Amino acid sequence: MSRPTDRSWPNREDEPLSGFYGAEEAGIRRSVDDEIWSFIDRYLEQHGGGRERLIPLLHRIQEKIGHLPFEVQEYVADGIGLAPVQVYGVVSFYHGFTTTPRARHQLKVCMGTACFAGRSQHVLDALAESCRAAPGGISDDGLFNLDAVRCMGACALAPAIMVGSAVHGNATPRKARRIVNDLRDRAGESAGESGE
């Protein structure tokens, strides 16, 4: 199995496929931890490399590094014996996969029906404005990922938002803005501390 350094399929330098990398390039590029290559090798050794392994493997990778950078997709394609475009086809088809790097804070707004009836759109708008990120994207300071997500089952608390793994129920635009400001203040403080 070839490592990305000696891969044969489209060399990024040779073939400008910028549209293809779009989502990733829009965000902030992160280098991928080297451990991931051996993790993929081990996974395929353990479970076999049939096509049905693709989605579970992508899940495990995303759990580890937060998103699915293109070079990782390429490596997986190689390991399973697919064309990279087949892997990209799967990654782009499912909402659960993302090519946007993960920021420090994950903000999710539930867009389920109960939350819709509870005016979740206003909450999403307020969050997008205050953390300066488009839904599905990363904020320009690299601090927040903002995602409009499908029903998270907290309908009794509608409209619901998630900050990291904590659910905040009965959200309002005001509450949402306050959460963002608090997180940003805290980030500023810790940055100040580490700078001293």
Place this chain on the structure above:
Amino acid sequence: MSALRVQVCAGSGCVAAGALRVAAALRRAVADDPGLEVAVREVDGSAEAGVRVTGCRGFCAMGPLVGIPEFGILYCRVGEEDALEIVERTLRRRELVERLLYRNPLNGDRCRGENEIPFFAGQTRRTLRRCGVIDPEDIDDYILHGGYAALQRVLTEMTPELVIDEIKRSGLQGRGGAGFPTGMKWELVAGADGTAKYVVCNGDEGEPGAFMDRSLMEGDPHAIVEGISIAAYAVGAQQAVLYTRAEYSTAVRRLRLAVDQARQRGLLGTGAIGTDSGLDLSVVEGAGAYVCGEETALLASIEGRRGMPSPRPPYPAYRGLWGCPTLINNVETLANVPSILSPDPESFDDVGTTLSKGTKTFALTGRVNNVGLVEVPLGTTLREIVFGIGGGIPGNGEFKAAHFGGPSGGALPAAHLDTPIDYESLRSLGAMMGSGGLVILDEQICMVRLARYFMRFCVEESCGKCPPCRIGNHVMLNLLDRIIAGRGQPGDTERLQTLGEHIQRTSLCGLGQTAPNPVLSGIRHFRGEFDAHVRDRNCPAGECSGLS
């Protein structure tokens, strides 16, 4: 006196409200009380004693819920800080903590437990009867509550033909939405040619606002494993796959645990009780695509491809997963199977209507007081669900409509409050049962916006394979956008109707065929509201800010 059990509901609603912290606090409080610890442990000495985390009890509006079944008590909205008091007063001194009891909004009376709370009293909990009662991570708790008795009976006493006959006789219909007779499906797969066959359990609950399957998988995972095993025996499958959403991490973990536990007990895999037919059952996670609830798309996803549907025929019953005959049933359908085949069957078909048998679970949400998971006999009226179980509309608001079946369904207006809810009635009214999402709307909700919400969902979720769905729905969305923006043109309502009917007729799969339903049912029952937007540039609900 039997073992003292404290059941802390850990359904997603209660967990979001802090149930796990409550459970930890209760455990600490029990442990810190040496005298009590003895009391709890001494009684029976069984594994049942102590603080147990259970699946969803359904009364999400009042979570976190703490039940003490021996005293028939259900405490509502319990906080961490209440743990000590519950342990001291209720467990030790057998007193009630009045303020944690549910207060009936009608008369202000405190209700001691489920029997007195209208939310529960109006329900017939069968599929859900163990949800919130047993510890879903303990196979013994399931067996103690009658679990795996049906599988044992099936494997030792019944031929596959007999099993299929009994399912057919019960009148069970697929609970995933379409309502296809389950027994007939089983018969098709059993009779299909092929040595390798599959059973696929569809737990890809993608409908926004629906959490029935999730609650079942989290609260009673062994019932689903048992149902799958029985189905596999009946159709002659050696392999089974349970496909569910990756976001349902608790469900995935509990299902995998249930499969492992069942395998260890020899209830699965080679050497299962009384039979040589082994069953290989794996839990597969989806990756977020509504269309994967469609059976051919679901199969594509299991095979590691983009979840795009393929034309039928061939039906999966003949050519499904990896080209083999495949039985695909929904989670709730399979969870109904063990009770139908149990050695002392509670009758299944004693409730329901002539054509729709049994009970159905609903995720009751939206503008209703008692948001939660409910189960009622098919044929129950909307009024009983909304005003009886649901406790009416918050803030004395006015009931406007009930939306069934999410993006594939439709809304019933107040005029149909007394319509029995069953497969036939809903279909005839242009709504659809769907998988059980039931969203209550009050007069502040604009039906045009609601229609657009669902249409946008379908546009985002369309896989793009067939043009009617890919393009047609987009055009419908554009029309709705301009109507809401106050730029509607005369005839837009009719345009939506014509287009919607075309899309219904010509789309490849269930997603496209049903995507126009919310718009069409909205126009059917709330025509005036659509016309007001288009003609008078007016939003009667006052929600569309671009209009007067």
